[in-house]
Amino acid sequence: MREYVIQIDFVDRPGLGYEIFKLTEQNAIDKIAMEVLPEHGMVIKFRCDLDSKAQSLINDISLVTGVKAVKYRDQMPCEEREAELKTILNSVGEGILAVDKDGKITHINEVACRIFQCDPLVLIGLGVETLLDDKHPILDTLKSGKTYRLKEGRINKKGRSIRYLTSGEPVINAKGQIIGAVATITDFRQVEAIISKVDKIRHLTTFDEIVFQSDKMRQLIGAARTVAKSSSTVLLRGESGTGKELFASALHTEGPRHQAPFIAVNCTALPDSLLESELFGYEEGAFTGAVKSGKKGLFEQANGGTLFLDEIGELPPQVQARLLRVLQEGTIRRVGGGNEMRVDVRIIAATHRNLEEMVRNGEFREDLYYRLNVIPLTIPPLRERKEDIFLISQRLIRKICTKLNKPEIRLARESIEALMNQEWPGNIRQLENTLERVINLIDATEIQPHHLSVWADIGTTSNGGVKNALPRKNIVQLEIPCEGKGARLKDIVAEVEKEIITRVLEKYPSSRLAGQMLGVSNTTILNKMRSYGL
Template identity: 55%
Template sequence: MNLDEIIINIDFEDRTGLGYEIFEVCEKNGIDKISMEVIPDQGMFIKMRAIEENKLTFLQDLKGIKGVNKISFRNYMPYESREHKLNTILNAISEGVVAVSENGEIQHINKLACKIFECASEEALGRGADELFGKNPPILETLQTGRSHRLIERKIRRNQKFIRILTSSDPIVDSKGNVIGAVATIKDFKDVEEIISKVDLKNGLTTFDDIIYQGSKMKYLIEMAKTVARGNSTIMLRGESGTGKELFARAIHMEGNRANAPFIAINCAALPDSLLESELFGYEEGAFTGALKGGKKGIFEQANNGTIFLDEIGEISPSVQVRLLRVLQEGTIRRVGGMKEVQVDVRIITATHRNLEEMIKKELFREDLYYRLNVIPLTILPLRERVEDIQPIAEHLLRKIAKKLGKKEVWLTTESINLLKMQAWPGNVRQLENVLERVMNMMDGQVITLQHFYDWTDLSTPILKAENHDGEEFTIRVPVNQQFPSMKEIVAQVEYQVLSHVLKEHNSSRKAGKILGVSNTTILNKMNALGITSTVK
């Protein structure tokens, strides 16, 4: 607080005219008011120029006003305290933060942002965002359109040199959905490179013994993966999001003859092209503004004699595709800005959930690179195609989540397990884990029942869809309730619905058998067992 200023806090009983009388006392004593703030349950705060001559008279006059209970002194106005807390939080964040007002003027900037932009906060506050970020900054586009941006690379000329940053921006909206400002986070390009380079080459590696399964389909896939792991050919892991492709890549590395060498994983979709290229292949000193003195080894050099896992390989740009093809063909890399060829011995495992074959047709992915990467394709099945693995995976996840949350181990009822087995799980193991963690956070006790899933998740009675002979779709509801029927009862009810529907359209056991792929004798036996009464031919 400025020594030439004082702040008083008046505790009062609310009544008509009280504020006017307080102002009259201030005027009578020649008080120079700077600011005022009234907060319910905390009273009135007045910031004023320091007074000495008539200080006692002023305070006595205030106390003499009806409804004034107590007067005390404060170090900060409430808004100053809030501002101080906000600045403390912003300065504790490990990214630069800049917030702009509705008209694009900078309202907040934390210390790290000042360090990155090489400016004092006083220089930045009140200025237009384009003065700090350069022409057409993403934060102003976010302010105008309401759209967020992620990890956009920008080069800004400041103090006779270039600053290279990655910036993301989000709109600030009011309760009615109107954009009233925007906030940007800033990463120094050099810091991002350093973070990516700090890869723990040993920790977190997984063996095939860590993969949970009990079904024959996964057993076959793992045996195949163990066999190919002993070679050096490139492997492409296909499968939906959340099926565990990186888990398989790590296990393949640990099963092979490179287990004692580095394993480095990188998500190709998470980095802009320029950063991905310099991270994969490294760069020479002076290759670009901000390049480290002496240059830097890329991931291919760091992983020499080991394994690189390139996740989301379908997201790499054409220029990176060309450079990757050269590595596969020649076994050499050339750093960004360099002329020297560096020999590398690296096994490459890739993963994607995209249809690369369709991308090749659209000329979005190189066909020659595809055949270099797709030497050994392995497809990891989604959960819905290996229902027998859901129970052991769920039980394993519950133990893991319980440890994470510091809770006692919990169990699933038979009915709950059956419900999990009936779901489609578009997000696969990742979705299953999220559902279980949500339930464990909400529940008390140690047994997860059907009601827990109904109350706190979006799991519901599955609906099977089918088509009749004319291609018209109809639904079959699988009965799932708190008193869960047995699997035999569920199958019987589904058979009853399907058979009744077919016989309604085709009053012939032979036609019904042909449609359903069974003999007419089987149809007649099923009708008898299920109690379906119909005159059939």
């Protein structure tokens, strides 16, 4: 028996489908599947023993009133979509694993199969615990709808331990129901190789490349140029997106260590166990899956140069203790090792957190805080140096147009005023994303205010100007209890969150737009709406 797929295009009329299916019965056709097309058509998959019988069916259907055309297809539309999805998944550099609401594996790409040394044909339809284990975080995501990020996992396969990192997201339908989950899988050895690689040829910023005209920045850069000449520890403070890594790079480039390595690591980008071994290295046999000869840590790789520790406020307690020892003694000890090694590394740390408050709350070591806070430099947010926005925007537009291979675009005078009137809570990073979005979506030589209003979530005033889409202040006014038993902090925070989401949804009535305005995913907004009964 051979299988055939035919597409039937028709003018819709009552009873047409019934007539077509009656013909399949009269021709003794074994129907396998049927799919309706959006534009007045259907695709039928069937099997029969002779080509002549299939052709006879096509001839009979062609004579039905309303049928415009009948033709063969290679696959059902759903099979074509599945093939396209498979191609997309296999083109991704990470492993992808998808499960349905019951935890059954629906998709697994080639990278994940290589990592887990498994056969997809055997796994599809089986419970995810048959491949991983019954405590894998993707199962919790199916129940709670919560995402997870960079969790370490381990399975034993053919007498070998396979170590990997995984992040996961729930799949939520339009009704807010969890219908599945997707996990990314990264081989632990691949992560180590990427982190440990020092890019010797990457461009490092100098202070001359930081554009500004405000007095605040002029004073800051003047002080930073002086600080760059020493080897003292620097603590860069500032909100997210203000350019702390650029400053760290410039401090290194204009200092006496500029010919030695500059290595940057984000302390939030790795799980605790990996962060410690990456910073300090490890000896042979320190843990299962460790490289036989051991491995240099980032401190050893940066010896003689600079190590930039971004988001230092996120360091776990055990790493805080080890970092303090490096700052005090100038020595490190590899994980699993017993020998002290002397290193000569300048530390530049950065954070947007309130370290002083973290010290008071016992979340950050006081002695480490004082060791890091030798030379504090605070980068002001954009809203405190609005006169810099025009110069920064020009530099960003040139960079974005080069990246997108587009002719350089100008800013209209009114658009400059509009950008300068924004609060920019995400600072330069938010400004860059906004400009890139607009430049991608317009076909003009000049950015006008209406482009910002339509494409950049910047609201328009009654006189045609542009205003903030979401004010930073006075979103919610709270009554704080002064007597008796006060409300719990958790309840107060929840009430504020509910009010903010409610007000944003009034203006942006979709989870996607509301999520963009608040800097979170639409899944987070949907979960919050469900939680607060919105």
